[in-house]
Amino acid sequence: MEGTAAAVRGRTSLPAAALALALAVTACGAGGGSREAGDAKPSPSSAEEGTGGSAARKAAGRERLEAAAFEAGGTAASYSVSPVTEEPLWDLMEYRADRAECQPLVSLAAGAVDDDPVAEVHREVELDDFGLDGGPTGRGVAVQLRSYGPGGAARVLSALRKAGTECAGGFTEERVLAEAVYRSVEPVEEPEAGDEAVAYRLRIEDVKDAELVLTEYLTVVRSGSTTLSFRLEALSPDDPGPVPDDLVRAQWEAFEKSGAGA
Structure with a gap:
């Protein structure tokens, strides 16, 4: 079991079979598991008082994002979308960067940067099957849509660029029961979509x-x-390759079609 545990780090909500195995190996001491990027739960006060104001505004913002997100249980490009739309099980665990400027690479939820999202929605996309006969090979993508107050989203991208530069040589991710060392943060080709974009390859011990x-x-x-x-993320130690262009394009087109950005 130790060999499998070493390969399981999964932050994302995995397919059912994968999730069961991930939980089992975690019990053996793998130390893995958070959410999309170790998003820390906001306090009740920040959820109500943060950027975005009233609960009614938050609800309206979430409704717009839901209309723009992939259909739960449907398909995105040629990939399967999980029917689960709640934040992943791994949300129960807090993961924090040991340096504040690196936190955007770990999490973009409330408290990660100066601007908290007004609303957010979550989807999980399975890129390929979980191979029980050949070991854990499944790849999955956590997709989050988040809306911000005036100027907030631009500041988030600025914080990500700063993190990509200042944390390029690595940093430590502090978890509940363990620490994960990021060896490097490397820029990769970003998609041609939206007003701006960033993309990184993260190498983690x-x-x-x-x-x-x-x-x-x-x-x-x-x-x-x-x-x-x-x-x-993937359940295999092999490099899973970047986020597929067709998946990003499918979400971008759905977002544009919905009018959520208007």
């Missing part, structure tokens, strides 16, 4: 075996006051 380095990809697109975030 496994919490049980520093010789095993796992790879994640983070792509964030901004359109006006909204960000579209894509975090790709």
